[in-house]
Amino acid sequence: MDFEAVKEIIVDTLACDEEKVTADARFIEDLEVDSLSLVELHMALEDSLGHSIPDGEIGKLQTVQELVDYCNK
Amino acid sequence: MKLLNEILGTRYPVIQGGMANIATGRFAAACANAGAVGLIGTGGIRTAEELRNEIRTARELAPEKEDGYKPVIGVNLMLMNPATDDFVKVCIEEKVSVVTTGAGNPGKYMADFKAAGIKVIPVIGAPILAQHVEKLGADAVIAEGCESGGHVGEMTTMALVPQTVDSVDIPVIAAGGVADNRQFKAALALGACGVQIGTALLASPECPIHENYKEALLKAKGSDAIVTGRIGGTPVRVLKNQMTVQYLKQEKAGADKMELEKYTLGSLRRAVFEGDVKTGSLMSGQVCGQLHDIRPVAEILEDITQM
Numbered sequence: 001m002d003f004e005a006v007k008e009i010i011v012d013t014l015a016c017d018e019e020k021v022t023a024d025a026r027f028i029e030d031l032e033v034d035s036l037s038l039v040e041l042h043m044a045l046e047d048s049l050g051h052s053i054p055d056g057e058i059g060k061l062q063t064v065q066e067l068v069d070y071c072n073k
Numbered sequence: 074m075k076l077l078n079e080i081l082g083t084r085y086p087v088i089q090g091g092m093a094n095i096a097t098g099r100f101a102a103a104c105a106n107a108g109a110v111g112l113i114g115t116g117g118i119r120t121a122e123e124l125r126n127e128i129r130t131a132r133e134l135a136p137e138k139e140d141g142y143k144p145v146i147g148v149n150l151m152l153m154n155p156a157t158d159d160f161v162k163v164c165i166e167e168k169v170s171v172v173t174t175g176a177g178n179p180g181k182y183m184a185d186f187k188a189a190g191i192k193v194i195p196v197i198g199a200p201i202l203a204q205h206v207e208k209l210g211a212d213a214v215i216a217e218g219c220e221s222g223g224h225v226g227e228m229t230t231m232a233l234v235p236q237t238v239d240s241v242d243i244p245v246i247a248a249g250g251v252a253d254n255r256q257f258k259a260a261l262a263l264g265a266c267g268v269q270i271g272t273a274l275l276a277s278p279e280c281p282i283h284e285n286y287k288e289a290l291l292k293a294k295g296s297d298a299i300v301t302g303r304i305g306g307t308p309v310r311v312l313k314n315q316m317t318v319q320y321l322k323q324e325k326a327g328a329d330k331m332e333l334e335k336y337t338l339g340s341l342r343r344a345v346f347e348g349d350v351k352t353g354s355l356m357s358g359q360v361c362g363q364l365h366d367i368r369p370v371a372e373i374l375e376d377i378t379q380m
Contacts, residue, residue, distance in 0.1 A: 034306065035177070036198075036226075039205045055180035055209055 001048065001071045003064075009048060010064065013040045023065040031064075045071065077246060077267025080213070081171060081192070083145050084108025085378045088194075088215070088246060090271025091149020091173055092223065092356070093117045094345045095282055098130035103279035105135040105144035107371040109270070110171060116151040117342070121159035124148070128167045145170050152177030165189040173215060173269075176224065180209045196248070196269075198226025200233070200240040213244040215269050220250030222272050222310050222358040225300060231263070238264030252360035257377045270377065272358035277370045283348030287367060289314075289355050295362030301337075305330060312355035316340060 007021045016031050027033040033041070042058045049071060061067050077086035089104035090096065093116020105111030113127045128146065135144035148164050150157055153176045161182045164172055172186060175196040186193045192212040197203045203214045216237040218230025226233075230249040238245045247260035248269035260268050275282060276290055289312055297313045301320050311317050320336045337354060344353025 036202065039178075039202055043201060043205060052208070055178065 001068070003068050005048070006045075006064065006068045006071055009044050010041065010067075013037060013044045021064055023063070023068070025064045026062055027064075027067075028062075074264075074266055075244070077213075077244065080244060080266065081110055081145055082143065083110055084142065085374050086267030087374055087378060088112060088147075088173065088267070088269040089274055090114075090221075090248070090269050091116070091147075091151075091175070092271055092275075093151060094341055095275070095280065096149065097281055098127035099134060100279060100281055101127075101146055102131040102134035102144070103277075103370050104274065104374075105131065105146050107369075107374050109370075109374055110145045110147050111135065112147045112149045112173060114149045114151065115154055115157070115160050116149075118154070118156070118160070120156060121163045124160050124163050125167060128163070128169060147171035147173060149173045149175060150179070150182075151175055152179065161185065164191060179206065179211075183210045194246065197237070198228060198233070200236045203237045203241045203243075203245070207241045207243050211243060213246060213266075214241065215246045215248050216265070217269070218247075218249035219300075219308075219310070220359040221248055222298065222356040225249075225308050225310050230260070234260065234263040234265050249358060250360060252358075252363045252377070254377055254379050256360075268377075270374075272360050273364065273373055273377070274370060275357070276364045276367050277373060278367055279370050282345050285348030285350045286344055286353075286355055289350045290357055290361050290364055291366070293357065293361040293364075295359045298357045298359045298361050302333075305333065309354070310356065310358060312350075312357050312361065314351055314353075314355065316352040316354070 010021050011018050014037050046053050085108045087109040089109050089112050091112035091114035093114050096112050096114035098113055101111030101113045118124050131146045137143050148169050171192040173194045179195050194213045195206045195211050196215040196217050216233045218233045219225040234247045244266040246267045247265035251268045252273035293312050298310050299313050300308045300310050301317050302308050304324050316336050340354040343349040344355045
């Protein structure tokens with residue numbers, strides 16, 4: 001999954017400003033992710049990737065780039 | 074559909090809410106003896122030994138009945154409590170029947186609970202969270218609408234329960250806004266298999282809160298149960314009093330967290346133990362407007378659950 005695909009999911013689930021979703025944007029500080037939106041993001045990513053993500057993994061990631069890297073591992 | 078009492082072996086399809094500082098072992102035993110699931114709330118408990126004592130007290134006060142009925146005791150884990158890892162160990166060692174969880178994700182404890190045969194029932198405030206915990210192995214969920222007291226989400230019970238029922242295959246228990254038989258039947262009509270009751274049980278002689286707190290509940294109108302902390306992201310439903318009005322004023326004026334904490338620090342304990350109804354946090358759901366008498370837990374449960 002490339003950066004743009006991950007960005008689309010983030011914008012869609014967090015309803016945040018597209019311009020804010022840069023590679024080094026931080027989830028909590030810049031994108032204001034809370035516990036509910038974190039689960040929404042987790043489940044949306046699982047749908048896109050077509051496989052399940054272990055619980056708690058997404059919450060460990062700090063930036064958008066880290067998430068992109070995680071999705072392509 | 075199986076009702077909650079058939080799933081958990083209680084007399085009634087009711088879980089007593091695991092209210093912090095209120096749901097002691099003694100109170101849990103009273104509710105369990107009366108036929109509900111009696112919960113011990115870890116919200117105000119500091120150490121593992123304290124929790125173990127509460128569980129043992131509950132067990133002692135709620136022994137097996139002559140007719141063979143076994144009162145069901147559980148624990149509500151407030152996951153933000155820093156001692157939660159230790160509390161989980163105690164729940165397993167003491168072999169409690171059921172654990173409900175709030176304020177976080179119970180995922181990391183799920184395997185241990187399963188291995189110990191403990192049923193795990195997370196409290197959720199949105200259908201997507203129910204889907205998430207179902208995948209993690211939850212046995213059921215408590216869908217708690219924002220009519221409830223204490224920490225609340227965005228959705229109402231009326232909207233949350235049917236949407237949760239439609240999005241998961243595990244049983245759904247309704248919470249928030251249930252204090253009489255009409256609301257109990259409504260919850261079942263929405264697809265719930267039972268209810269969790271908090272506020273209605275506060276107005277009982279068995280409930281350990283201060284008499285002033287009980288009086289304030291009986292006096293309160295439904296519209297007095299207001300929400301503080303919406304702006305800061307930690308919404309809590311409490312009765313309107315000097316402290317909450319001041320808090321809301323400061324919150325609107327843009328006060329920061331530290332400033333606001335001055336009002337809330339220790340305020341639940343002030344309400345529960347000292348009966349300070351002016352500056353304490355009198356947590357209450359919107360059903361406070363329906364409470365008119367102090368009645369025994371057994372009578373409250375029997376009335377609510379008439380079929």
